[in-house]
Amino acid sequence: MGLAVVLALACVASACVGAGNGGTGEASPPSSSALPSGLASGGGLALEDLENNRTIKVGFSMDTLLEERWLRDLNLFKQAVEALGAEVSVMAANGDDAKQIEQAETLIGQGVDILVVVPHDAEAMAAIVGKAHSSGIKVMSYDRLIKNADVDLYVSFDNEEVGELQARAITKLVPKGKYVYIGGADTDNNAHLFKKGVFNVLQRRIDSGDITVVYDQWTKDWTPVNALANMREALSANGNKIDAVIAANDATAGSVIQALAEQGLAGQIPVAGQDAELAGVQRIVDGTQTMTVYKPIRSLADKAAELAVGLARGERAGASRKVNNGKTEVPSVLLPPIAVDRTNVEETIIADGFHTREDVFRTGE
Incomplete structure (x- = not known):
């Protein structure tokens, strides 16, 4: 099957406030070099499906791309969806609830087969679930649960x-x-x-x-x-x-x-x-932070992509757990997190390639 990729990032940088980078409270929009191949502010990438086969379309509505964590999720989720022969459209609202709802409605209007949502506000995004379902589109909560709505699947860590x-x-x-x-x-x-x-x-x-x-x-x-x-x-x-x-x-x-x-x-x-952000892991090595909790994001992105494409094709998710979101027991797949401190940083975060040893220990400086 030919691959097709359509990505569109909507972000008004001046209205965004990030939550990373050393506790300064300042955040800048990610540079184009930090984004996945083909994704840059104000730009997009479109590849023709050369075989003209019906391609599954995944809509990815993200809270923000102003944190290291979520850039990783986007890169890995995009790669995993593409590897399954599907295409993904991405929109990020950067903490603006009204914008995220508008963007989700845009994705629904584009005719995506499934909507994957990282909600900024767990309650506010409930409205979009009904709109998606009325268009025959299933909804997956990615990492964060949408509250008080009939979400089809929740994929996260415990x-x-x-x-x-x-x-x-x-x-x-x-x-x-x-x-x-x-x-x-x-x-x-x-x-x-x-x-x-x-x-x-x-x-x-x-x-x-x-x-x-x-x-x-x-x-x-x-x-x-x-x-x-x-x-x-x-x-x-x-x-x-x-x-x-x-x-x-x-x-x-x-x-x-x-x-x-x-x-x-x-x-x-x-x-x-x-979250095992680089700055946090560096502080652990330096002795100012005691520990972090590492959530292998590749595992999350791969599993979410697999389940999203499967749901879009009408397959059963096979979720072994359920989480109550205030309205229903949502079928859920919850992955195990890992405690990391100075004693096991090399065998976990570094061994997985989540951060390099050079970056963690600043050996290149």
Whole structure:
């Protein structure tokens, strides 16, 4: 079967706020060199299906492409869909709910066979599911679950386990003391799952009085500048007397560590993150971040592509689990995350080629 690729990225950079890169709160649109082959701002790629066969069309509606994590997902998902002989149309709203809904409607209007969605707001994107279904298009939630809608399939990692891995790592080092929790965006269902997992582990120690959570706050839009403000507030409210911090991802962890550094505390207080972003892994090597949770994105992208194309062809997903999204039990495929610290970074992240040893240890600098 001939391959066809149609990609269109919609992003108004000036209206976008990223959530990565060292906790500065600043984000720039990814350069064309950072995007997959054939995808650049304002441009697209179209290859003719030389055999004129019916080609499955996958619509990929993404929250953002302003974070390292999501660029990886796009590259890997695109490659996997193409390898299955299908084509993919990509649109990214960069944190704008109205734009994401508009873009999803555009993809539906283009006649995609399945709509794959990374929602910015788990609730807001529910409306698009009904619109897709009325056009005979199935909907898959990618990594983040759409709430209160009849989603056909959810493919992600076990995000509750992500939080459990974070809390187990930190309580092993600090079984008693004052804890700070810096959450993700309240609008992101994954942020709630991460937090649930954390408190699954902490609650027994909280009940016994061994651990006191002295600060617990969401980070609006996952933005590092908001996480930085939260952590500064946590330190101020507690006279810098904090024993451990669990942050919802590596970008928020970067802001936590920036705030700690301002008080001369970086490296003295254990900090957990997740996503295995390069900056986070470098901080682990440097000793300012304790651990991260690695989610092998290639596994997620490959599985999601396989299931999306299969669903579009009318195949059964074979999901072994179900997750309640407030309206229905959504068939789900949940992959296992991996806790990573200084002791196993080489055998996990580096061995998988997720980051190079040179980048992690900065040996090329």
